[in-house]
Amino acid sequence: MDGRDALGEAEWFDAHTHIGQNDPDGRKATPEEILGGLDQAGHRRSMLFAMHEPDGYSAANDAVLEAAAASDGRFVPLARIAPNAEGAVDEAKRALAAGAAGFKLHPRSDAFGLPHPVVEEVVALAHARRAPVLFHAGRGIPHLGEAVVELARRYPGARLILAHAGISDLGWIAEDAAQLRNLFFDTAWWNVADQLQLYATIPPGRILYASDMPYGPGIFAAFCFLRVARAVGHGPEALRSIAGAQLARVVAGEEPVDVGPAPGVAAVGQRVIEAERVVSYCSVALQLAFRGFDPSESIALARLACQTRRDETVGELLRYADRLLAIAQENRDARPEVPYAAMPATLLAMVIAGTPEVGVPPIAV
Numbered sequence: 001m002d003g004r005d006a007l008g009e010a011e012w013f014d015a016h017t018h019i020g021q022n023d024p025d026g027r028k029a030t031p032e033e034i035l036g037g038l039d040q041a042g043h044r045r046s047m048l049f050a051m052h053e054p055d056g057y058s059a060a061n062d063a064v065l066e067a068a069a070a071s072d073g074r075f076v077p078l079a080r081i082a083p084n085a086e087g088a089v090d091e092a093k094r095a096l097a098a099g100a101a102g103f104k105l106h107p108r109s110d111a112f113g114l115p116h117p118v119v120e121e122v123v124a125l126a127h128a129r130r131a132p133v134l135f136h137a138g139r140g141i142p143h144l145g146e147a148v149v150e151l152a153r154r155y156p157g158a159r160l161i162l163a164h165a166g167i168s169d170l171g172w173i174a175e176d177a178a179q180l181r182n183l184f185f186d187t188a189w190w191n192v193a194d195q196l197q198l199y200a201t202i203p204p205g206r207i208l209y210a211s212d213m214p215y216g217p218g219i220f221a222a223f224c225f226l227r228v229a230r231a232v233g234h235g236p237e238a239l240r241s242i243a244g245a246q247l248a249r250v251v252a253g254e255e256p257v258d259v260g261p262a263p264g265v266a267a268v269g270q271r272v273i274e275a276e277r278v279v280s281y282c283s284v285a286l287q288l289a290f291r292g293f294d295p296s297e298s299i300a301l302a303r304l305a306c307q308t309r310r311d312e313t314v315g316e317l318l319r320y321a322d323r324l325l326a327i328a329q330e331n332r333d334a335r336p337e338v339p340y341a342a343m344p345a346t347l348l349a350m351v352i353a354g355t356p357e358v359g360v361p362p363i364a365v
């Protein structure tokens with residue numbers, strides 16, 4: 001599970017981490033906590049930006065810039081811009097002048113849609129500097145991909161990143177993504193089916209490893225990335241590109257490197273129905289826990305689905321998933337007041353069951 005062992009000298013570079021103390025969702029994170037998460041995962045760098053700030057982003061962007069300046073190069077700061085706020089373009093220019101490497105835009109929490117004239121101005125600024133713009137493209141928004149594809153065509157210098165595996169648009173966007181060298185996807189998302197579609201249908205040079213810390217620990221995100229990327233047959237060059245080599249070029253203003261075509265949906269291989277049952281119940285458990293509900297029944301159903309008389313790899317894999325799910329339930333019972341307590345072990349069980357061709361992990365649980 002340790003990123004250092006898996007990729008040797010590769011410089012891991014997480015595309016998606018946050019700090020902030022005022023997000024209405026209750027999560028908080030300091031720069032020290034994000035550095036701790038990078039260290040735990042064996043990762044060198046991350047792009048860093050603000051969590052939701054209902055009172056505006058100037059001070060939050062300054063906090064990100066200060067954290068980056070004090071980080072010995074480990075944080076690459078993005079300025080978060082709320083397009084409907086007064087002076088949004090001025091804030092973007094101010095942040096660039098103060099050292100921001102690009103921008104983060106969040107259509108859900110900052111309540112805007114695309115196309116949007118201020119977003120276009122922000123993307124034009126990024127185009128002039130060959131800088132990244134990261135769009136939240138996860139839950140809670142209608143799809144925005146057409147507008148982003150259009151911006152990527154018109155502003156080829158801008159490096160546009162659809163966060164959260166681009167799930168808002170992942171179903172249809174592969175052909176456009178194959179043509180657009182400046183359209184990227186970060187991997188910060190939990191559902192293994194979405195992950196399989198991302199790695200199978202999007203060229204590996206367009207995929208950027210990301211955790212979404214503090215929401216997703218880097219060590220789990222890295223495990224998920226390596227497992228799913230191997231499941232679709234990616235080799236060392238693609239893995240190094242996704243882990244950080246491509247993002248290093250993006251933030252340096254260099255041209256992205258093509259590391260080959262998407263492997264295609266056939267690369268996902270045959271599904272193992274016993275394991276698919278485990279995946280489906282784990283998905284329900286994760287969604288319930290994420291929303292603060294008790295996931296115990298779904299975990300119990302997932303554990304029942306793990307019971308099999310198959311004794312080759314499938315049997316071993318499901319016994320492994322079952323042990324993880326037992327840990328998930330223990331964690332839940334030990335801290336029922338913490339809605340997320342069951343999530344890490346359930347997530348691991350889902351990812352392992354969803355990628356049976358990769359085999360049983362070499363770590364005992």
Ligand SMILES: [Zn+2]
Pocket residue numbers: 016018212
């Ligand atoms: Zn995020």
